[in-house]
Amino acid sequence: MTTVPPREEPVVVGVDGSDSALDAVRWGATESVRRRLPLRLLHVCSVPSLGRDWLREAAAAAAATEPGLAVETSLQVGDPRRNLVAESAHASMLVLGWRGLGSGLQPLLGSVAQQLAAHARAPVVVARGRLSGEGPVVAGVAGLSEAALAFAFDEADLRGTAVVAVHVADDPGPTEERALALRLREWEGKFPGVDVEAVVLSGKPSAGLLEYGAAAQLIVVGTRGRGALAGLLLGSTSQALLRHSPCPVAVAHEPPAPDRPTPVCPEL
Known part of the structure; x- marks a missing residue:
């Protein structure tokens, strides 16, 4: 079962000729098959001749993977x-891959992954660390955003694995535990085949998510807020995960209000 609004659009992978981008291609190819969607490989640059070679290499990697x-x-x-x-x-x-070429050639996907994760209008996955294997989907539960939980449960359902919902508070206690259990009850009803573990920790959210991410196949977090200012900046937790996660990280966004489309910031 899926409660994430169905999208027939392709899985899009940014390609820049780096090994990290090829990892993203392989991850995206498997995800495309899992979701029964086409795969679109995109290279944006100022030197088209290099881009053609990199796209051919990426297409070959996708074909070998799936x-x-x-x-x-x-x-x-x-x-x-x-x-x-x-x-x-x-x-x-x-x-996206986390590390770009670093050679002065455009585009360097690694150098802009955080900005894209903040501004993109679809979920963004940064392929890094361990790209395959068993383990749960870990969801960072913060604020009132449901986007991370929706994406995490959908991915866990597709992968046949569990969700570990991690909430970090300054001084956690029974109140936080009850609130998290109540919040998860709706998702358990929507995804009866997905096992759920609720975890309430004290300390820094990034440390808790990285701890549970050590055994995970995917970590999912959300952006902060809604409306015109949503996603202008990623929080410190998301930034830490994008730099240090032992597995791929997905950044899920709250859908924009119908009368207020998500803006493209002028500094992009």
Whole structure:
């Protein structure tokens, strides 16, 4: 069962010729098969000749990972951040590698992954650390945002695994435990086949999520707030995870209000 609004758009992977981007391609290819969606490989640059070679390499990596998967490649000239944010409006999710080439060539996906995670209009997955294997989906539970829980339960259902919902408070006690259990009850009803573990910790949220992420196959967090200012900056927890997570990290966004589309910030 899925309660995340169904999207028929492809899984989009940003490609920049780096080994990290190829990891993102492999992760995205498997996710495309899991969700029965096509895979779109996108390279945005100022040197098209290099981009064509990198896209061919990426398409070969996708085919080797998931034979028979429908793969589309796209070469665009422009600013990687602007183009990828625009592309995310027509994607089921945007998948990026954490480290770019670091050679002065554009685009360096690793250097802008945090900005894209904040501004993109679809869930963003940063492929890093351990890319496959068993383990639960760990969801960071903070504030009133339900986007992270929705994405985490959907992924756990698709993968046939459990959800570990982690809430970190300054001075946790029975009140926080009851509140988390009540909050999870609705999701347990929507996904009766997904086992759930509720965890309430004290300390820094990033430390708690990294601890439970050591045995996870995916960590899911949300952005802060709604409306026109939502996602302008990622919180310190999300930034720490994007830098240090032992497995891929997904950043899920609250859907914008119908009369208030998510903006593309001028600094992008």
